[in-house]
Amino acid sequence: MFTGPLSHARARAHLNATDLHLARGGRPVLTGVDLTVSPGVRLGVAGENGRGKTTLLQVLAGTLVPDAGTVHRSGTLGVAGQEMPIAADRTVGDLIDVELAQVRAVLRAFDEATIALAADHPEAAQAYTDALTAAEAVDAWNADRRVDVSLAALSAVTDRARPLATLSVGQRYRIRLACLLGAGHDLLLLDEPTNHLDADGLDHLTVKLREHPGGVVLVSHDRALLSDVATAILDLDPTIDGRARLYGGGYDGFREAQRAERERWETAHRDQSLERQRLAQDLSAAQNRLSTGWRPVKGTGKHTRATRAPALVRAVHRRQEALDAHVIDVPEPPLRFQMPPLEAPTGATLLRADDVVVRGRFETPCSVLLRGGERLVVTGPNGSGKSSLLAVLAGTLAPDAGTVQRGRGARVGLLAQESPPPTRRRAFEVYEAHAGTEGVGLARLGLLPADTAHRPVTELSIGQRRRLDLALLLAARPQVILLDEPTNHLSTTLVEELTDALATTGAAVVIATHDRRLLRDTAGWPRLRL
Template sequence: MSSLIALPARARAHLNAADVSLARGGRPVLTGVDVTVSPGDRLGVVGENGRGKTTLLRVLAGTLAPDSGSVHRAGTLGVADQEMPSGDHRTVGDLIDVELRQVRAVLRDFEAATLALAEDRPGAGETYAEALAAAEAIGAWEADRRVDVSLAALGAVADRDRPLAELSVGQRYRIRLACLLGAGHDLLLLDEPTNHLDASGLDHLTAKLREHPGGVVLVSHDRALLSDVVTTVLDLDPTSDGRPRVYGGGYAGYREGQRAERERWETAYRDQQNERHRLAQDLSAAQNRLSTGWRPEKGTGKHTRATRAPALVRAVHRRQEELEAHVVDVPKPPLRFQLPDLATFPGATLLRADEVTVRGRLTGPASVLLRSGDRLVVTGPNGSGKSTLLAVLGGVLEPGTGSVQRRRGARIGLLAQESPQPSRRPAFEVFEAAVGRRVSEGRLAGSERIGLGQLGLLPSGAAHRPVRELSIGQQRRLDLAILLAARPHVVLLDEPTNHLSMALVDELTDALGATGAAVVLATHDRQLLRDTAGWPRLAVS
């Protein structure tokens, strides 16, 4: 038995990936990824949908070979994919045994070594010492108890005779996660582990990851988990040189570093564009001088004017060479969200709801009073009526009891949790049609009309594709663009972070905090709740 196995997880866990690249269908998915994870490191992997986060996790786990580069691992490995197969005949106990198979193997080795020692076989003492050290290194005798603790904390089924086929995907996922947290692995690779977890489960996961002595690689969009857990962040989103970036200082360091990197990128791109524009203007001016140099005015000595031609020709050629030599090697930066100026009615009551209820959907009477600049966060468990209340405020749903009053001329915009049925039309046409209707109906002045590109929510390529071909996140961005283009006085947002990238959520949160419009949020997002901690709360139940 290797002496490395006898070392505690803090000493033996190590994961290194060097210059890893991988393409699928001719499209680069990973390019030049460098990652090192040592004991005590908790690496967060972030990026937009489709940037290769899950692919990278599979490469690190060894289930997918990169096209180039290398991956080296030391220590035991526990992996949680997003996908969770059901298995038709296995039980909860079978799944636990599979996830704890290494623990079971170590205990079998220890039992065999104990028997050999009792029978006084040659070399039994050394074998027993190694087997004991291996079992102690992973706390093998406590593994099942640790799993039971995590099963209870995650709200998972603990009955080991229960068939997996009777359980939901979420239940099976929580069982596997509990096993991984209790198995004592040196390295944990987790893909969106907050899926299917409630508040207490999230707290347990956070605590277990923070105290894990080995290494952790965490793929997640959960900003609160990243903020609470990670020590380093790998960002797979596009950069000026096309290579991923690694940021130290935890999630806060990542946000600060990414912001600085983005500003440098935008500055370099702008400087190159400005320089190319200047060179083009110089060439145009030189060409104009050459043209006028060949057309002397009447009564002047054309031979005198003609002698200037060679110098002007040389100037034109020089400017052409300078322009051709100026290569714009900094790619255009990603879009940055721009919140339009939203309308206000200073001092006036925009919306008032008194003791509203909706039978079967919003049982507790809720009251809301909004003026320009007001902020409100609606909280409550699933099914408590948060979405119903926003629908009532937005005029989409009539209250069963109580009343709602809206100021005449006040524009109220609602972003629902789910996007409408996607259209076959291009996104920009859907956007223009929605804005055009508001203008023609007199609900929006023509001078207030803005284009889709001005909001920084969809790149040109996506804007010209049919909505039904866009990703869920891109459809969500289109919904947000249509809402904000209406210049609402009251902005109602139902779970606004759903399907949006972390960068956009941060930009949106900052913008909403500064706008003069009234803003109401309904959310479970822990980081958004933290970021809006100073906003008034309305708890529905």
């Protein structure tokens, strides 16, 4: 933990947003967002792609003005957005200077105050005291050292003369992140900071954020980072009243509370829908009695018929009024993912690979044996050949050595890392063409709502196309499921539902992933490291 003046100064860190509203293109992006971040609070921001997470950070940083609501900030602010602050024709040192500009200014002010004090200028003592306090508040003299430590820990380039144009996007982002971790800001706003980090970099980021004595707002799809770092979660996904939800108890508390709230929402909507259905049935029955039931049996007098008909008419009117008065004011809750039944003969060999090799991808011979219901996690660093191995198992890539055999009639499905090029056909048409007449209906999977399913695939977001990819995989009712980085571009809610479903399906499952939370959730599965 930080000690001394730096930690005491963080008491000034404060960020408050009240009733934020913002729309783009006529579509609400932020609706009634409230949050408070004080020292020691690390707020994770969760939600599907397109729910306004990056927009919220821009509003909190002051680079975007909301349509309504207020934002108040106290203390220094460090922001890691998805745009770089300087052009690629500058150097690593230039980027560091930009990110440490406030530290540099504090040190210049201290130097000037020191010179003035030595010259015995009037009021020099107070100016020196103020400058010293400001420099101690950010531990300015150690800022460059802290940056150097983070540069090394994040495997970032340390040569300050190196032109940024010679670096990859990932390397530039690691430099900028190292600067923010070392600058001593009171408040940090971070947008997907785990992008481009390896395992050591992730560990360093986790430690630095947990040690940070100020406030943190963290937008991330990395469930492990949220689980390890966040003290509270702001959920921007749909709610029963349309407003964002703030949950305490860290990531696990968020998941538990979100599940409970979703169940209450579903119950309320179901109860109102059933009541409307009952009222409609009562009206239909009354209308039937009016058209047929008011006629008495043969031989009954005209007076009886005349007195019964008005009562039946009044009954129809009462039931029509009751139906008109009943409004379903609870919006339809979001879909839940429903894994279709996938069965495979227990103990029967579905897929077998013996000593397979793909030159340039993985050179060490690799063997895999899969029976019904078995599980396997494939791990290894980037470039170790995980995706290539799954492609070999799926039959989309021929090995340079070794053999692959499928059991008779075994169905094997692969969810690749990248979606195929999008088509102008509507999503449900693509699904129906793939599923055929025997496939599970798209609506039953709970992956795409009806309005999304009727849009051309070219108009879908990356996350929505990823959901369609998953639906296409399941439509073939595979007995062996091969998943290559299945958590990419999916919401935390869907990932949790998918993980639960994979644990119980009768199909054999192979997962290749870097996702640390998914690795934790599948800790009991056999491992194959490449």
